[in-house]
Amino acid sequence: MAISPKIYTFGCGCFAALGASIFGYDLSVISSVFTAPDFIELTDIASNPTYQGFIVSSMLLGAFVGSIPASLVADLFSRRTSLTCAGVIFLLGGALQTGAQSRGMMLAGRFFAGFAIGGLGTLVPLYQSEIAHPSQRGRIMATFQFFLGLGSFIATWIAYACAKYQYGTALQWRLPIGLQMLPAVPLVFLTFLLPESPRWLMLKHRDAEAIKVLAKLHARGNESDSFVQAEYASMKRQVEEEAGVDTTWKALYSSVLNLRKVLLGVILQFSVQMTGVGVIQYYSVSIYTSVGYKGSQTLLIQAINNLFGLLAEVACILFLDKTGRRGPLIWCNVIGGICFAAATPLVRKFTFGTGTKADGLGFLAVTFLFNIVFSYGIGPLSWVYPTEIMNTGIRAKGSALTAMASWIANFMMGEIAPTAFAQVSWRFYIVFCVCCFTNALVIYLLFPETKNRTLEEMDDYFRRGNWVVIRDKDMLRSAEDPERRFTSDDSAPAVLPVADDDKHASGHLEIA
Template identity: 50%
Template sequence: MVLSPKTYTFLCGCFAALGSILFGYDLGVIAGVLPAPDFLRVMDLEDDPNGNWIGFISSSLLLGAFCGCIPASLAADMLSRRTAIFIGALWFILGGVLQTAAMNRGMMLAGRFIGGFAIGQLSFLAPLYQTEIAHPSNRGRLATLQQFFLGIGALIASFIVYALEVTQPGTVMQWRLPLGLQLFPCIPLASMIFLFPESPRWLMSVGREEDAIASLARLHAHGDIHDPFVVNEAAEIKAGVMYDKQAEQGWKKVLGDKSNLRRVFIGVMLQFSVQMTGVSCIQYYSPQIFAAIGFAKEKTFLFQSINSIIALIAQAICVFFCDRIGFRPLLIYCNLVSSATFAVGTALQAEFPADPNNPDATNTSASYAFVMMTWIFNFAFSLGIGPISWAVPPAIFTTGIRSKGTALSSMSAWIANFMIGQVSPKAFESIGWRYYVVFCILSFTNAIAMWALIPEVVGRDLESIDELLREEPWFIPRSAALRKKVKGTDVEDKIRNGEHPAPAAKLDGLEYDEKKEGTTTMVEHI
């Protein structure tokens, strides 16, 4: 059976998203590894009253992720998108082996940092690659696979942690086995990534025009390089690349251009705002949070397993419907729901506080209602906030700076994640349930920021997004074009019929600047 081009491209996006499983798996598994008695014994953490070492072991992965972004962006531009993914997979294998075999804190910290270094690379390379290979009509679907596969990793981890808590309590298997299992997604990713098409936009940007057309044909036309859609799409990509090359190159181009600064601001703000919803606080410290309302650790892991199922359902809905709904509505309304759940959860904690010294006095109904709020929050987060935060940055940057801009956006997510991971234990210790008020307020302000600043990119080809962000105002309610959701299939029909000229064609015949390029060759249909 011959697959349709969109199905084939979707499957390519799924394979690239294997790297996303790693972060989701780590989020789910670390909550079970850190309190394991044998882990505490081997790491000499049984006498760590303030939890400083435990917190640093958890957050060292985030520091590694922060450090991995820029090197990955350089590799993606210099070596190719696929090669950068391959390198990230190798780094993770090394980090995973060190964690699984760790005999002391230093070895564990090194493994966590190196594993995080790889996660920082793969977490933005996957949506970058997916964005550049997608059709306009399903770009949202491919780019949001990042969060869906993250959810798969979290779901697998939650059930493994729960099963080992029940069957292997206190043994070495309780923590070494789940850490070792994280290596499995990396093996097929590293060994098979070069069997998949290279990004046609990267190929065009480095002058490999024939290879770019062949890659487009493989992705979008069963290999037919003469297909009208491929011919016209290649012309648009080439025009966009030529236009891009007339501007200043490198990091100066990213930070020295007003339009590009706008894109960096949008990406950084969006990725930073994700952590301000409190998602990492709940993921990392769920045992402590649920213990504070009267639940045993074993039941906490069961709640997290249910939470992972809820998240995966929401992520699947996002993947299959975001191209119809649009990114802006999902971001705005899901942040409002997030704010509401923390408001209710805070009220429940204030009105019905649990007494750890007298479990019988705990209001069980209020405790379960609080758990329900975390599930509703997780559904809203997984439906819109998490998936779209990874999908927007690659879409708003041009080919020449896409990897660099997306790397900067991702770095803001990791540093915010690290901050929340370090601050949360102290905050719970100092102010208890009042800490939830912070996330209630910030989720609400997130919704306002999304309404004011995030453009709608669903359905558009990447070259027209570039034009709009150069010409339209920052305040999105003032721009009908940036608020409007475009039907991607209509855009594809126009490209196929040659009715959708590249935005760069507005430049007098698309001539190169002779001083910069040494030629005045015009872009023509290929």
């Protein structure tokens, strides 16, 4: 069946993003599990609120530990193989959680599931960035956050149904926990159908396979296509340049260029968690209860909130490659700060017993708005930006390191949140308000625009740009569509005499 190359590549990116749905599902399902009487009795979390923090953070600790091994497997054995391995490990963790007979068994299952999620958080954006056409790289990589949101959306409705119809039984929490394993099954058994990353093939000197995959992804198999030839030549040149350069872990901090990129990725990933998004997801039931809602109402509210987030993520996929990276990151953080500035006094009223129904509705409105702007311009870009700015030699390692910043920040927030809510109550929201505004300022000062730039030109772009980007106008502008640049520039690199096939008129879908 004939299919557009961009649709084919987008489909491959979506399949890989099934790994993100696992993380999203876990984010939402665990808050409902904490309300199940059978789970409370089994794990004895009521006797010590710290236990609840341990159960949340054990997954995040596993994710932190799993990031680097995933990058090693990706570099040694291929991007596809590493995705399959992560799926297998997640099935183990999911099975342990579903069949848990004690708090220890639950913690072990959470850790193994987290180990796999940490790997997928590195591997999915890595794979997506390396197969994507530059003009749709943002769109493809934004599917990570969309599938994360989709998993969260599905989890909340399943949890709501189980709480409503299986309340008090083991099924109330075991069924939602068990269903999280479903997306891992195709990752384990069908990932081999995806094309391998052409950039990984180039690193392994499998040039003939690399250009064949590039042609399949971008030109319906036409290896003589001008864009394919130009992209191949650019990749070849970078691999040859990197052959004489250190690409070990030491290269991440021994090179000023690489260090800058890693710092930007770490800052971005850490800043995302400091907006409070993880706290709201993990403890949504407790949070909505604190502003006057009870029982299954809290699960229904979270399910509706996730629906709004999902729609915002669709909008991100549609518009990210038009709007660029800087604008959404800056303005969505600003709006997030405003949301928490409005939410804080509302929560304070409930703390002192003066909150009204209107105050509760107002709190829902601002948290819904925060979720919309986060899902549109913060969450998706935290996976897009750090991966796309790395060069091929360090991309897996750099992506792992920046993802680790996300997991450790998430771990920290998940661990301290129960104590913070108990000790400082409504004041905890002030932290999120301040962090949103400082995030916007840091991004405004330090983060260059990367829209429409190929992965291979990022090094030169960052090398000649100022660290304080507002002093360099070139770093604030989007590049022209690279396909237009390559096909219109007489000096564009070429490996063989090529004939343009702009219409890509022939070819059929092949899966390899």
